[in-house]
Amino acid sequence: MKWIGGFSRVRWWSIVLKEFTQLKRDRLTFAMIVGIPIMQTALFGYAINTNPKHLDTAIVSADDTGITRSFIAALQNSSYFKVVATLPSEAAGREALAQGKVLFVINIPAGFTRQLLRHERPSLLIEADATDPTATGSALAAVSGIAQSVVQREITGPLASLASSPPPFDVRIHQLYNPDNITQYFVVPGLTGMVLTLTMVLMTGLAITRERERGTMENLLAMPVTPLEVMTGKLIPYIGIGLIQATIILLAARYVFQVPFFGNIGAVYLSALLFIAANLTVGITFSSLARNQLQAVQLGIFFFLPNIMLSGFMFPFKGMPGWAQAIGNLLPLTYFLRLIRGILLKGNGWADSWPNVWPMMVFTVLLMFVASITYRKTLD
Amino acid sequence: MTAPANAEFAIDVRGLNKHYGEKHVVRDVSLRVRRGEIFGFLGPNGSGKTTTIRMVCGLLKPDSGSGTCLGYDIVRERAEIKRNVGYMTQRFSYWDDLSIIENLDFVARMYEIRDRKAAVRRALETLGLASRGRQLAGSLSGGWKQRMALAACMLHEPSLLLLDEPTAGVDPRARRDFWDELQSLAAQGISVLVSTHYMDEAVRCHKLAYIAYGKLLAQGTAAEVVASQHLTTWAIYGGHLSELQDELRRKPGVEQTVTFGDVLHVSGTDAALLGRTVATAASSSGRRAEPVETGLEDVFIYLMGKTQDNGGGAA
Structure with a gap:
């Protein structure tokens, strides 16, 4: 069969076959062909939830009565709130919010029930961590309906006169840290982490595999330079690049998006440095595993995908199922996002930051260990 | 260069073995290269030449065997060996995206050469690269790349050169020039271990060794190697x-x-x-x-055939 210009089916088919044979040999590409759709389906299909439920809630109650208990029960029944702690004071509630241990604190003032019975319209206070408006939005929207239903269900008999509208008590909502629910406040600082993950892992991965692919690594090793000198020498420029990238995004956050900077900017940079270190160890490990630059890029993409989805960068972390949160908890980005958002938006200090600092340190040290083993193996 | 011991031999290794997984790539190789000698290392592709050279210059640790290179122990004193040996890899392994001068300058820093600038300038002049100093190494032709590589591995004035198929893919004229250069280096007392496939290069070596399937089959002067068969x-x-x-x-x-x-x-x-x-x-x-x-080439072809027949298949 001949086409215009002499299209030969035999030749054409042999090209197709050759392409398949080569794809089959390249195991990592093959893994990507199969792995990416599976991974994406699992992540988008199961892990991501933009209407998160069962959000961690703490109770600070100075008035423990049937009515307050039934209000709390109603909140839980709405499936938006999950009471995980009972705290002694409002200050303890604030601390739990700052550290991101809970998203909501429900404060029930002393004498709430007494005032209610006296028709004095007492107030309940719900404090919400509004850094991520998507996470808290729907739960807060549900609150007033819940209050109404509690009144209708619980207040019967001689007290029925209370069940009038408007409800006999107020629910005041304090949206902390991002009261105007501006998404940019949440997303832009997080971008720092996203961009650093991408460039640090890819660039270091490439920098080292490039030397190996071009054969220059052998030449380096034949010179008196030590592996430690090669490794650290090669990484330093990327630390500088990472800090420049962080600066660009932070400047944009401050002056273009008017993101409030409540915390210490020095602390932001220290966190960025630690985060860069964590990602560099990932890059080194990948560069030891990858046989060429293409594979280094592929490994980078494999790493990048769960980072976007499961770290809480785009989708509410608390809204994900347990397994997805467990994976997310293995990624340094998850901690860095909490750290930088905490410092910038909540003004978190050292004590509030520490719970997110040490996991990154552990990650870095562990991976440094893995990297040094895999790296040494490639030499001998 | 102050060598602690073994003033007679630049390379003196015994019973070197190296495995890559199941493959036994170097089997009981013993080599002796006298100081100031050009020692030719011959053998078919994949016979273990490169692996042997890497073990001699301290890049690879042998699985077993021992010996010295410039008097330094090849297992324990690898750092000293690297400092005193010039190693030219089989494939051009300098940085394509650096200029000739930048490459040489980098190498000079690696060896912590005092008066780096002068050393680089001298290297450029003696190799006739002065006019091309600012050219990117990647844009050089095969012959020029090889000259640059030689200049780079001579920068720190090593007393032993290990050259792994330095003239592969280089035109005959450039090959001839390269060998003239090697011979003048040898005349200055520098020892050279060079692997090659070319017979005309083999006959220019003072001593030869032939390796196939990781085994050293013959060693000596060209006449001795011929006579041995x-x-x-x-x-x-x-x-x-x-x-x-x-x-x-x-x-x-x-x-x-x-x-x-x-x-x-x-x-x-x-x-x-x-x-x-x-x-x-x-x-x-x-x-x-x-x-x-009987010529050297007859002998080499004979040796190659002989190893394929007996024992070679086991490799």
């Missing part, structure tokens, strides 16, 4: 030799037939038997035959 060779002249070659290959006493243009070399270890066979074949086909001296 006890081959007798006859030359048969005339055209259309391929039929005669096929016929002779099956005859008694003939162990190897090789054509060099219009000449057919027939070799064997049993001189008398070979003589009778060749005489009969020549007279029946009306060609002229005469005994010639």
Whole structure:
């Protein structure tokens, strides 16, 4: 069969076959062909939830009565709130919010029930961590309906006169840290982490595999330079690049998006440095595993995908199922996002930051260990 | 260069072995290279030349075996060896995206050469690269790349050069120049271990070693290597030799037939038997035959064939 210009089916088919044979040999590409759709389906299909439920809630109650208990029960029944702690004071509630241990604190003032019975319209206070408006939005929207239903269900008999509208008590909502629910406040600082993950892992991965692919690594090793000198020498420029990238995004956050900077900017940079270190160890490990630059890029993409989805960068972390949160908890980005958002938006200090600092340190040290083993193996 | 011991040999290694997984790539290799000697390292592709060189210069740790390079222990004093040896890799392994000067300057820093600028300038001048200093190394032709590589690995004035197929893919003129350079270096007392596939280069070496399937099969001067195989060779002249070659290959006493243009070399270890066979074949086909001296190439082809026949297959 001949086409215009002499299209030969035999030749054409042999090209197709050759392409398949080569794809089959390249195991990592093959893994990507199969792995990416599976991974994406699992992540988008199961892990991501933009209407998160069962959000961690703490109770600070100075008035423990049937009515307050039934209000709390109603909140839980709405499936938006999950009471995980009972705290002694409002200050303890604030601390739990700052550290991101809970998203909501429900404060029930002393004498709430007494005032209610006296028709004095007492107030309940719900404090919400509004850094991520998507996470808290729907739960807060549900609150007033819940209050109404509690009144209708619980207040019967001689007290029925209370069940009038408007409800006999107020629910005041304090949206902390991002009261105007501006998404940019949440997303832009997080971008720092996203961009650093991408460039640090890819660039270091490439920098080292490039030397190996071009054969220059052998030449380096034949010179008196030590592996430690090669490794650290090669990484330093990327630390500088990472800090420049962080600066660009932070400047944009401050002056273009008017993101409030409540915390210490020095602390932001220290966190960025630690985060860069964590990602560099990932890059080194990948560069030891990858046989060429293409594979280094592929490994980078494999790493990048769960980072976007499961770290809480785009989708509410608390809204994900347990397994997805467990994976997310293995990624340094998850901690860095909490750290930088905490410092910038909540003004978190050292004590509030520490719970997110040490996991990154552990990650870095562990991976440094893995990297040094895999790296040494490639030499001998 | 102050060598602690072994003033006589630049390289003196015994019983080197190296495995890559299941593959035994170097088997009991022992080498002795005298100071100021050009030592040729020959053998087919994948025979373990590169691995041996890497073990000698401290890049690879041998699985077993011991020895010294410039008097330094090849297992324990690898750092010293690296500092005093110039190693030129098989593939051009300098940075394509750096200029010649930048490459040389980088190497000079690696060896912590004092007065770096002067060393780089001298290297450029002696190798005739001065006018191309700012050119990117990646844009150089094969011959120039090889000159640059030699300049780079000579920068720190090593007393031993390890050259892994330095002239592969280089044109004949550049090869000749390169070897002239090597010989003048050797005359200055620098020892050279060079691996090659070219016979014209092999004959320019003071000593030779032949390795196949990781085993060292012969070592010595060209004459010693030739003599060690006890081959007798006859030359048969005339055209259309391929039929005669096929016929002779099956005859008694003939162990190897090789054509060099219009000449057919027939070799064997049993001189008398070979003589009778060749005489009969020549007279029946009306060609002229005469005994010639066995050449290095005959011996190498013979060695290669011999290892394939016995034991080679196990590798």
